[in-house]
Amino acid sequence: xxxxxxxxxxxxxxxxxxxxxxxxxxxxxxxxxxxxxxxxxxxxxxxxxxxxxxxxxxxxxxxxxxxxxxxxxxxxxxxxxxxxxxxxxxxxxxxxxxxxxxxxxxxxxxxxxxxxxxxxxxxxxxxxxxxxxxxxxxxxxxxxxxxxxxxxxxxxxxxxxxxxxxxxxxxxxxxxxxxxxxxxxxxxxxxxxxxxxxxxxxxxxxxxxxxxxxxxxxxxxxxxxxxxxxxxxxxxxxxxxxxxxxxxxxxxxxxxxxxxxxxxxxxxxxxxxxxxxxxxxxxxxxxxxxxxxxxxxxxxxxxxxxxxxxxxxxxxxxxxxxxxxxxxxxxxxxxxxxxxxxxxxxxxxxxxxxxxxxxxxxxxxxxxxxxxxxxxxxxxxxxxxxxxxxxxxxxxxxxxxxxxxxxxxxxxxxxxxxxxxxxxxxxxxxxxxxxxxxxxxxxxxx
Amino acid sequence: xxxxxxxxxxxxxxxxxxxxxxxxxxxxxxxxxxxxxxxxxxxxxxxxxxxxxxxxxxxxxxxxxxxxxxxxxxxxxxxxxxxxxxxxxxxxxxxxxxxxxxxxxxxxxxxxxxxxxxxxxxxxxxxxxxxxxxxxxxxxxxxxxxxxxxxxxxxxxxxxxxxxxxxxxxxxxxxxxxxxxxxxxxxxxxxxxxxxxxxxxxxxxxxxxxxxxxxxxxxxxxxxxxxxxxxxxxxxxxxxxxxxxxxxxxxxxxxxxxxxxxxxxxxxxxxxxxxxxxxxxxxxxxxxxxxxxxxxxxxxxxxxxxxxxx
Numbered sequence: 076x077x078x079x080x081x082x083x084x085x086x087x088x089x090x091x092x093x094x095x096x097x098x099x100x101x102x103x104x105x106x107x108x109x110x111x112x113x114x115x116x117x118x119x120x121x122x123x124x125x126x127x128x129x130x131x132x133x134x135x136x137x138x139x140x141x142x143x144x145x146x147x148x149x150x151x152x153x154x155x156x157x158x159x160x161x162x163x164x165x166x167x168x169x170x171x172x173x174x175x176x177x178x179x180x181x182x183x184x185x186x187x188x189x190x191x192x193x194x195x196x197x198x199x200x201x202x203x204x205x206x207x208x209x210x211x212x213x214x215x216x217x218x219x220x221x222x223x224x225x226x227x228x229x230x231x232x233x234x235x236x237x238x239x240x241x242x243x244x245x246x247x248x249x250x251x252x253x254x255x256x257x258x259x260x261x262x263x264x265x266x267x268x269x270x271x272x273x274x275x276x277x278x279x280x281x282x283x284x285x286x287x288x289x290x291x292x293x294x295x296x297x298x299x300x301x302x303x304x305x306x307x308x309x310x311x312x313x314x315x316x317x318x319x320x321x322x323x324x325x326x327x328x329x330x331x332x333x334x335x336x337x338x339x340x341x342x343x344x345x346x347x348x349x350x351x352x353x354x355x356x357x358x359x360x361x362x363x364x365x366x367x368x369x370x371x372x373x374x375x376x377x378x379x380x381x382x383x384x385x386x387x388x389x390x391x392x393x394x395x396x397x398x399x400x401x402x403x404x405x406x407x408x409x410x411x412x413x414x415x416x417x418x419x420x421x422x423x424x425x426x427x428x429x430x431x432x433x434x435x436x437x438x439x440x441x442x443x444x445x446x447x448x449x450x451x452x453x454x455x456x457x458x459x460x461x462x463x464x465x466x467x468x469x470x471x472x473x474x475x476x477x478x479x480x481x482x483x484x485x486x487x488x489x490x491x492x493x494x495x496x497x498x499x500x501x502x503x504x505x506x507x508x509x510x511x512x513x514x515x516x517x518x519x520x521x
Numbered sequence: 522x523x524x525x526x527x528x529x530x531x532x533x534x535x536x537x538x539x540x541x542x543x544x545x546x547x548x549x550x551x552x553x554x555x556x557x558x559x560x561x562x563x564x565x566x567x568x569x570x571x572x573x574x575x576x577x578x579x580x581x582x583x584x585x586x587x588x589x590x591x592x593x594x595x596x597x598x599x600x601x602x603x604x605x606x607x608x609x610x611x612x613x614x615x616x617x618x619x620x621x622x623x624x625x626x627x628x629x630x631x632x633x634x635x636x637x638x639x640x641x642x643x644x645x646x647x648x649x650x651x652x653x654x655x656x657x658x659x660x661x662x663x664x665x666x667x668x669x670x671x672x673x674x675x676x677x678x679x680x681x682x683x684x685x686x687x688x689x690x691x692x693x694x695x696x697x698x699x700x701x702x703x704x705x706x707x708x709x710x711x712x713x714x715x716x717x718x719x720x721x722x723x724x725x726x727x728x729x730x731x732x733x734x735x736x737x738x739x740x741x742x743x744x745x746x747x748x749x750x751x752x753x754x755x756x757x758x759x760x761x762x763x764x765x766x767x768x769x770x771x772x773x774x775x776x777x778x779x780x781x782x783x784x785x786x787x788x789x790x791x792x793x794x795x796x797x798x799x800x801x802x803x804x805x806x807x808x809x810x811x812x813x814x815x816x817x818x819x820x821x822x823x824x825x826x827x828x829x830x831x
Contacts, residue, residue, distance in 0.1 A: 087540055094545060278733075288739075290703075293613075296704075306759075
C-alpha cells in the first residue's frame with residue numbers, strides 16, 4: 076500500500092494525530108460537569124411540578140367536604156411508668172397501607188417520649204396521648220403529646236409534642252409545604268402566624284380583660300429562627316385540623332388560621348383520591364362546611380344531611396347507661412318521630428326544587444332528683460324548628476348564618492349542638508319544649 | 522542487497538506497527554486516566570484545624586447561625602449539610618458564655634444588661650469584631666422609590682412626612698412599619714438612623730388569640746404597595762421573600778457588598794466573636810477565634826453571605 080518509508084511514516088504520524096485528537100475529544104466530552112445538567116433537569120422538574128400543581132385550589136369558604144369513612148378505635152398500653160392512650164384506624168380498603176399507618180402510630184406513641192427521657196428511673200411517670208385532629212380529604216392528622224413529672228417534690232416536668240400526617244391513598248407522610256398551594260407565600264404565612272402566636276405567650280392580661288405585650292423579648296430572633304428552620308426542612312412537628320395548622324416550635328405552638336389564608340391552603344383539595352379508599356361510605360359526616368368539624372361520638376343520635384335543597388341537622392344527647400325502660404322507650408319514640416319528620420321534609424324537597432327546607436333540633440334527655448318530692452325526674456328538652464324558604468333566600472341570607480354557627484361550634488372541637496337562629500332573616504325563632512316525667516313514665520309539671 | 526533492503530523494510534514496518542500500537546495504548550491509558558478517574562477530592566487530603574470532637578462549644582444570635590455553620594463546616598472538614606449548630610439567641614448566648622456553658626459566641630455587641638451580668642459573675646469578656654452587617658430599608662418591589670435621604674427617612678419615622686408624593690412617590694399614605702421594642706433591628710433603627718430624634722408611635726393592631734384580644738400589638742411589615750420597613754440584612758433576607766421586596770439606597774448609596782466593606786454605606790453593625798478573657802493562650806477557642814479573623818476565615822464568612830470585617 077505504501078511504497079516508500081516516508082509515506083509509511085506520514086501515515087503513522089497522521090494516524091497518531093487522529094488517535095490523540097479523538098481521545099482528547101472523548102475526554103473533553105466525558106469531563107463536562109454533569110452536575111449542571113442534573114441541576115437544570117431538577118429545576119425543570121420543579122417548574123413542571125409546580126405548573127402541574129397550579130390547579131390545586133385553596134379553600135372555598137362556602138364549600139363542603141366529607142369526613143373519611145374510618146373507624147377510630149381507642150387503644151391503651153401501660154408499661155412500668157408509661158401510660159399510653161392512642162388509637163388505630165380501620166376501614167381502609169388497602170390493608171397494607173392501613174397496617175403501615177397503624178404500626179407507625181403505635182411505634183411513635185410508645186417511643187416518642189424517649190427523645191428527652193432516656194432513663195425511666197429519672198421520672199415519676201410518663202403520660203402519652205395521641206389525638207385524632209384531622210380526618211378528612213383522604214388524609215389523617217394526629218397530634219401526640221407526652222408529659223412526664225420529674226419528681227414528686229417539685230413542679231419540674233418533661234413535655235414534648237409532635238404530629239403525624241398521612242396521605243391515606245399512599246400511606247406516605249405529608250410534608251408541611253404540601254398543605255399549601257404551589258403559589259402560596261409560605262414565608263409570609265409562617266412569619267405572620269409565628270409573630271402572632273409567639274406574642275400570645277408574651278402577653279399579659281390587663282384589668283379590663285384584654286391582653287397587652289409589654290416585653291417583646293426575643294421575638295424577632297424567634298420568628299427568624301422559625302423561618303430558617305422551615306427553609307432547612309426542619310419544621311416537621313405539626314398537625315392540622317379542619318380550621319388550623321399547628322406547628323410545634325421550641326416551647327411554642329404556632330397556629331396558622333386557615334380562614335386567614337384560605338386561598339393558599341391546599342389540604343381540602345390536594346389529597347382527594349379518585350378511587351374508593353374505604354370499605355364503606357357511611358361512617359363519616361358528608362357535606363360538612365369547610366373549616367368546620369363534628370364528632371359523631373359526642374351524641375347518642377345525630378342526623379346531618381346537607382343536600383341541594385334541604386338541611387337536616389338534629390342531635391340527641393342521652394346517656395343510655397343505667398336508664399329506666401321508660402326512658403329507653405321515650406328515646407326510641409322520639410327518634411322514630413324525628414325520622415318520620417325527616418322523610419316528610421325530604422319528600423317536600425324533592426317535590427319543590429325551588430324551595431329549601433331546614434329541620435334543626437337539639438334534644439337532650441337527663442335525669443335529676445327533685446328535692447321536694449325526693450324522686451328521680453326525667454327531663455326532656457328540645458330546642459329548634461323547621462323552616463322553609465326559597466333556594467335563593469337560603470344561599471343569600473340563611474346559609475351564611477348556618478356556616479358561621481358551624482364554625483363557631485367547631486372552635487370547641489365540634490362538640491356543641493347547634494340551634495340556628497334565623498329570627499332576623501326569616502322572622503321565625505327556634506322553639507323550646509320541655510317535658511318532665513316520673514320514672515314510671517307519668518308526665519308531670521314542675 | 523535486495524535481501525538487506527527487504528529486511529530493513531520489514532523492521533521499519535514492524536517498528537511503525539509497534540509505534541501505532543503504542544499510540545493506541547497511550548490513548549486508551551490517557552482516556553482512562555483523564556476521563557474515568559475521579560477528580561481528586563481536595564478536602565479529603567487537606568488537614569483540618571479541628572475535629573467535630575475538639576471543636577469549641579459555640580452559641581450565638583440567630584442572625585449568625587449561617588456564619589457559625591460555615592466556620593464549623595470549613596474548620597472541621599465536615600459537609601455543611603452534616604454540621605449541627607444551634608444558637609440559643611443573643612441574650613441566652615451571653616448567659617451561656619458567662620456561665621461557662623459555651624466557649625465562644627457570635628453575637629451583636631453586648632447590651633448594658635449583659636455587660637453588667639458579666640461583671641457580676643466576674644467574667645471579663647473579650648470582644649472581637651468578625652463580620653459586618655448592613656441595616657437596610659425596604660419597600661414593595663412595585664414602589665417607584667429607589668432612594669431616600671437620611672433626613673427623609675428620619676422625617677418619615679418621626680411623623681413629619683406622611684405621604685409618598687412628598688419624597689417623589691405616589692399620592693398615597695406611607696405605611697411606615699416599625700420593629701418590636703428592644704429587638705436587634707429596632708435598636709439599630711434608634712442608634713444608627715434616628716439618633717436623638719423621637720420616633721412616632723408604631724402602627725399597631727389587635728390580635729385575636731382565641732380566649733382574649735391582645736391589643737396594641739406592634740404590626741409586622743406587610744409589604745403592601747405603600748409600605749416601608751427596616752431590619753438588619755439577615756432578618757430582611759430571611760423573613761421577607763426577595764422577589765417581593767427591594768432594598769432602597771440611602772443618600773444615593775446602595776447597601777452593596779463593596780459599599781458596606783469600605784464603609785461608604787455607613788448604616789451597619791458588626792457581629793462579634795466573644796470569649797472569656799481568661800481563655801488560655803493556646804486553647805482551641807483562641808485558635809478558632811484567630812482562624813475566624815484570618816484571611817481564610819474572612820473568605821468563609823463572605824461565602825456564607827456576610828461582609829468581611831478585615
